[in-house]
Amino acid sequence: MTDLATRVKEVWATLHEMPEVGFEEVKTSAFLADALRAAGYQVQTGVGGTGVVGVLDSGNPGPVLALRADMDALGHMVEGKPCAIHSCGHDAHSAMVLTVAEELARKGIERGKLKILFQPAEEKLFGALRVIEDGAIDDVEMVVGIHLRPIQEARSGQATPALYHGASYIMEATIHGLTAHGARPHLGINAIDAAAAAVNAVNAIHMNPTIPATVKVTKLHAGGAALNAIPDKAVMALDLRSQDNGLMDDLIKKTTRAIEAAAATVGATAEVKVSGGCPAAEYDKDMVELAKEAITAVLGPDGLLAPITTPGGEDFHFFVKHKPSIKAAYIGLGADAAPGLHHQEMKFNPDALINGVNILLYMVDKLVGIRA
Numbered sequence: 236m237t238d239l240a241t242r243v244k245e246v247w248a249t250l251h252e253m254p255e256v257g258f259e260e261v262k263t264s265a266f267l268a269d270a271l272r273a274a275g276y277q278v279q280t281g282v283g284g285t286g287v288v289g290v291l292d293s294g295n296p297g298p299v300l301a302l303r304a305d306m307d308a309l310g311h312m313v314e315g316k317p318c319a320i321h322s323c324g325h326d327a328h329s330a331m332v333l334t335v336a337e338e339l340a341r342k343g344i345e346r347g348k349l350k351i352l353f354q355p356a357e358e359k360l361f362g363a364l365r366v367i368e369d370g371a372i373d374d375v376e377m378v379v380g381i382h383l384r385p386i387q388e389a390r391s392g393q394a395t396p397a398l399y400h401g402a403s404y405i406m407e408a409t410i411h412g413l414t415a416h417g418a419r420p421h422l423g424i425n426a427i428d429a430a431a432a433a434v435n436a437v438n439a440i441h442m443n444p445t446i447p448a449t450v451k452v453t454k455l456h457a458g459g460a461a462l463n464a465i466p467d468k469a470v471m472a473l474d475l476r477s478q479d480n481g482l483m484d485d486l487i488k489k490t491t492r493a494i495e496a497a498a499a500t501v502g503a504t505a506e507v508k509v510s511g512g513c514p515a516a517e518y519d520k521d522m523v524e525l526a527k528e529a530i531t532a533v534l535g536p537d538g539l540l541a542p543i544t545t546p547g548g549e550d551f552h553f554f555v556k557h558k559p560s561i562k563a564a565y566i567g568l569g570a571d572a573a574p575g576l577h578h579q580e581m582k583f584n585p586d587a588l589i590n591g592v593n594i595l596l597y598m599v600d601k602l603v604g605i606r607a
């Protein structure tokens with residue numbers, strides 16, 4: 236039998252050769268679904284588009300534990316041609332979770348159910364939403380995710396028990412005025428006047444300064460071909476960030492109100508919407524403690540890093556946002572990934588993947604029990 240360290244590298248090498256961008260993970264999901272079936276899982280495909288769910292039932296009462304891996308590659312341009320590359324390491328995440336899944340099917344679990352969730356389109360930041368809509372987390376009580384870290388954050392032989400991604404949202408606003416001849420501005424409503432007021436109103440929003448939160452106008456288009464007419468439309472976009480989901484909800488409300496009220500000062504109206512984004516990390520204290528214990532057991536005390544706060548977004552956090560009772564943890568694994576994630580030349584040390592496999596197995600054993 237192939238040992239786990241060899242198997243995880245073999246699966247990674249296979250997935251690495253079939254990079255596919257979000258919602259196009261056809262070969263990837265077919266490979267993973269076949270492997271889960273071969274291992275003895277009940278498998279559902281087409282979850283949230285191209286996602287795959289595998290279930291291993293102990294037959295005994297107990298919790299439903301999900302292990303989640305993302306599957307998608309990124310679209311890059313190489314020598315002027317678009318191509319997909321696994322530059323965020325999602326091939327590594329799927330390889331680790333599949334290797335764990337196979338080992339657990341061989342040995343069996345003692346209680347509850349194990350749910351393997353291969354999620355599509357993390358890079359689009361709504362693959363998780365699609366699998367949630369398809370009911371993938373309806374029965375899930377605990378979920379564990381794992382992601383490689385760039386070399387600047389973690390090296391081979393190190394891991395963090397919690398990655399605190401921030402909340403990140405994009406809002407868009409369309410301001411409607413009334414066009415008129417440039418000679419008769421009193422007959423029109425100038426959308427640029429409304430937009431200028433809106434920019435100032437947004438910049439005057441203040442949030443609790445002890446918690447990071449920002450809102451910035453990132454696009455402003457107004458005015459048409461006729462430079463002697465009053466423009467009747469302006470389009471704005473805004474980037475919002477916060478390390479706290481409650482604060483983000485308030486920031487979205489205040490931003491909406493600021494734009495609507497500012498537009499109204501000149502008689503214009505504004506349609507304001509959230510057009511994309513994802514929530515900040517919210518982890519269960521006990522699950523993070525267990526992750527610490529697992530990392531220490533596998534890598535020794537020197538391998539255990541402190542929790543890491545990262546400005547990047549991760550759609551994994553929609554699971555808890557949609558079902559707050561879910562207890563979540565998310566491991567950041569060191570594998571010397573350089574020069575950085577999302578770099579098309581990103582390389583990492585595949586020998587470190589066995590560390591992720593063993594950390595996940597340790598956690599699964601504590602949560603649902605692995606049969607001897």
Ligand SMILES: [Zn+2]
Pocket residue numbers: 323358576577
């Ligand atoms: Zn990424």
Ligand SMILES: [Zn+2]
Pocket residue numbers: 323324325357382
């Ligand atoms: Zn990623």
